[in-house]
Amino acid sequence: MxxxxxxxxxxxxxxxxGFFVKNVKKLARNIKLGRNVDVSDNKSQRWKNMAMIALGQSKMVRRPVxxxxxxxxxxxxxxxxxxVLEIIIDGLLGTHRIFASIGSLYGILIGAFEILAVLVFVSVILFWIRRNIIKMKRFWKSEMTSWPKNDANYILYFEMVLMTLFLIMNATDVHFQAMNSGNVISQVIATWFSGLSEGTLHIIERGAWWVHIVGILIFLNYLYYSxxxxxxxxxxxxxxxxxxxxGQLDNLEAVTNxxxxxxxxNVDPFAAPAEDTGTEGEEMPAKFGASDVxxxxxxxxxxxxxxxxxxxxxxxxxxxQTGKKLSPRKIMMDTRDRLEEVGKNIDANKGAFKEDGKQLLDDYITKEELWACTSCNACTEACPVSIDPLSIILDMRRYLVMEQSAAPVELNNMMTNIENNGAPWPYNQMDRLNWKDE
Structure with a gap:
């Protein structure tokens, strides 16, 4: 027993x-549905970027608060x-605060953890106020429907509860409080439970311990959906x-080919595509641009x-900012939503995608959004984790132009002028300097 x-x-x-690993595999499968891209260059710069941006939060602090x-x-x-490492060992072996044997260092660590727990709790409350009371404009754009707004709050509530459980767990641990080492915050909270018996304190401590570790596992698995x-x-x-x-755009390999x-x-321009004839020969280029994930x-x-x-x-x-429908955040959210839809389609059809009559273009992202982009890279510069919405916008615009000839009239006029006159303007090369005579 x-x-x-x-x-x-x-x-x-x-x-x-196990459930987390299953979801990670599904996540990796979905990401691998994309075309291959070579990102093996500039390894030293890439390591530096990861250290500065992901670990060092260098782009986050550009907005200080x-x-x-x-x-x-x-x-x-x-x-x-x-x-959590100590909790896992204690849970598996039946021990209690197994790392306490390291002495005063344990007290220093737990003391630091308690101070950080309070700081995290306060920070999370301030985040909640910014989002729900102050209602900062960027959190209430049209793409932030019920789920995105609720998802952000769920995480804040998760963090509040986990930090509270951690402090209650320490405050009601009679053995830990008797050590009087590292209980810099929990000793104050312990006074709230001073009228309770040792048995009751043990029940509260064990309850907080169990809910804390189960909560962490739930949080871990919630991440996939968040x-x-x-x-x-x-x-x-x-x-x-x-x-x-x-500002440097990539050459489209399909166009180069x-x-x-x-x-x-040596290539016969009138020959049928190799895949149609079944004969060996030059492969036809892939689809120009992107219409789906x-x-x-x-x-x-x-x-x-x-x-x-x-x-x-x-x-x-x-x-x-000027009222156009384009939102780089929505571009990324739509791409993820469509990718999730494709992944569920594959799961439902035993590993094979069954055509569903939908695609990223038009069903999720409209042409109006794509052509509103000025290609200024403000979105990529602002992103705190190096996301590049512009690359998706440009690939979808390439599809519209090169596969559907669906560019706006202004752009078609410009391309015609470049083809005929070698410049975007509707003037013959011989007439370009006529403006000086006006």
Missing amino acids: QYIPNVLFAVILIAGI AGVLHAIVYIGFIIINIE KHLHILLAFPNTYYGKVKPK EVKMMMDP QDLNWLQLLNAYTCTECGRCTSECPAN
Whole structure:
């Protein structure tokens, strides 16, 4: 009978971690649906970016209030959860505060954890006030429907409860309080329970202990369904993020291949595509641009899953500021939603995607949104985790122009002028200087 709590703990731990691993595999599968992209260059710069941006929060603190509060929550939550290792060992072996044997260092660590827990709790309350009382504009844009707004609050509530349980667990632990080492905050909270018997305190301490560890496992598995997946993905996303100058656009490989075929004298321009004839020969180029998530590369899909929905990109977007429908945050949210839909389709059809008559273009992201973008890169500069909404916008615009010839009239006129006159203006090369005679 004495081993029942240990067995129960092991079952809960294995189930929680197992479900998390299952979701991580599904996440990796969905990301791999994207096209391959080579990001093996500039490794030293990539490591530096990850250290500065993901670990060092360098882009978060550009907005000092939110940056400092986020740093407190981030550092506190990570460091406090080091104690989870002790909880896991205690739960499996039936011990109690097994690391207390290290002496005074244990007290220093727990004391630091308690101070951080209070700071995290206060920071989370301030975040909740900013979001729900002050109602900062970027948190209440049209794309922030009920689920995105509720999701953000659920995480805040989670963090409040976990920090509270941690402090109550310490405050009602008679043995820990008797040590009088590291109980810098919990000794004050302990006075609230001073009238209770030792047996009652033990029940409260055990209850807080169990709910705390189960809550952490629930939080871990909730991440897959939440925008807070960036807690895990910010590190690979900042490592693989763009290291080229932001204004430098990538050449479209399919266009390059098409041009090479046109210039190759050995290629018969009237030959049928190799896949249609079944004969060996030059492969026809892939689809130009992107109309659905499978046409994007895996880094763009990783970007979509990493999006924090913080809205910094949208608040910096000049198109959005002037009332246009474009919201870079919505571009990322729509991409993630469509990718999730495709993933569920694959799961329902035993590993194969069944055409559902939908796509990212038009069903999620409208042409009006795409053409509102000025390509200024304000969104990519503002993103605290190196997400690049512009790359998705440009790939979808390439599809519209090169596959559907669906560019706006103004753009079609410009391209015609470039083709005929070698410049965007509707003047013959011989007439370009006529303005000086006017």
